[in-house]
Amino acid sequence: MAEPILSIRNVTRDFGEFRAVDDVSIDIQTGTITGLIGPNGAGKTTLFNVLTGMLPPTSGTVHLDGQDVTRFRPDALFAMGLGRTFQIPRPFAKMSVLENVMLAPLAQSGERLWGPFFQSGKMRDQEAAIRRRAMEVLDFVTLAPLADNAAGQISGGQMKLLELARILMGDPKLILLDEPAAGVNPTLTKTLIEKIEELNRDGKTFVIIEHDMDFVMQHCDPVIALAEGRKVFEGRAEEAQSNTVLLDAYLGAQVE
């Protein structure tokens, strides 16, 4: 098999006494849509936070494209092509939807203090290109009509699409989505799935945390399950459905 785009080795993350992620090793293959499932509190979001540099692991390593990126900062990882969305959306609330998206491109010359004064020509050209691209991306995620609305005023589902639009501006090769369909109405979910599959066909790799089993079974392969911080299953979606360990983990957590 080809070299994995993301290689997680023995990652552990403690919060004080509590072990939220426990010795997890996963390889994510290029071009896949991996489903990451598990009961509430299993450590899925914590694992994302470690992978994206928001939390340092207590131990273990993460390699992106063969390079050791353990403890890299989130901004550096985004620049290397790793984009993520948040379980609870984090829009820049008092900025317009369009501005939210225009923020994302890297290395904007107008982002330096002197840029607007000494590189104003270059800045204007870049801005025009960024605006055009931002409108395309907003169009792609069906948010173009809301471009001038305050990002804090759109619906929760639309915020999830907005987060996707923002990271697309950075043209990431690996995208981590934390519960993209939670709280999103069925029509919007359908749109979202179409967009994900379209991007996947263009070569982008996805890891998706999702509780909606239909979503996972239909669109994710492989499926990885965490429970109490440990990896308890890795395989094809069909196998997941009949896997007893996995069912126990879910039912156990839900009955408790």
Added chain:
Amino acid sequence: MIGVLSYLIFFATVASILSIAVLGLNLQWGNTGLFNGGVVAFFGAGAYGTLILGGIPQDGLIGGFQLPYLIALFGGMVIAGIVAWVVGLLTLRLRHDYLAIATFGVAVAFENLVRNAAILGGAQGIRGFERPLRDLFESALAYNAAFFVFVLTLLILTYLFLERLIASPFGRLLRAIREDETAAQSLGKSPSRVRLTAFIAGSVIMGLAGGLYATFYAFISPQDVLPILTFQIWAMLIVGGAGNNKGAVMGTFLIWAAWTASGWALSRFAPLEVQLYTGSIQFVLIGFVIVGMLMWRPQGLFPEKLVVSQSAAAKR
């Protein structure tokens, strides 16, 4: 008539100088969300810096370098920037209220430093500054009018500089970091670097205001860098509208007018026993204005605009 005119010039000069400081705070708080509770430290660094660099030598005092005025003024700004750089490196990791407390502490420390350091003039302050080009004007009134034009020019330049900055991708970045630093960082931005840049830039602008203030009075002392000035500057920004440069300037003129009017009214109409407490009463009034405004209209008289970056606002 002359009296009224000269008073108006005096009022407008001080209000314009304070407007510059409020614009600096607006860059830090209004746009970047940095709670600077020690504005006077940077204002004071600019004021002391300008007088030290541009003043005449005096026994026992540091400085008296007699640099050309504009260089001294610029030097004061640089000194304010250096102070901000050091303070920023030490405190900018702190969030909101902690940053406010830390910077407030810095300002109190600054006041204590200038009060106790004999070479900085101690409690007496630094006197005897020769105001630039004073000899060219016969009357004090004409000179003050010219100085007002100079201050107003700098206010306009500062305003235009900030408007252009805020309308750029840099301004967009500042507001994103104000809104959600974590999200901004996940999009490849470096919040710590941007926060430090905005903190220094805002403080340099406060330093400019301080330098002009010291020039105007040809004098600076620890009495000029008391915490009350920080509160006044905050009140001006909150009333005017954080995040809006026009609001910042309008708020300054409004609050400064209310401040001087209340001082005048108290000294004129209040019983003598009360007059002793004029300062304290005004202090309380400023507190009421800040709290009242936050409750009644937290966005200020001139709220921030939604779409600020120019190209995002452009017609499509």
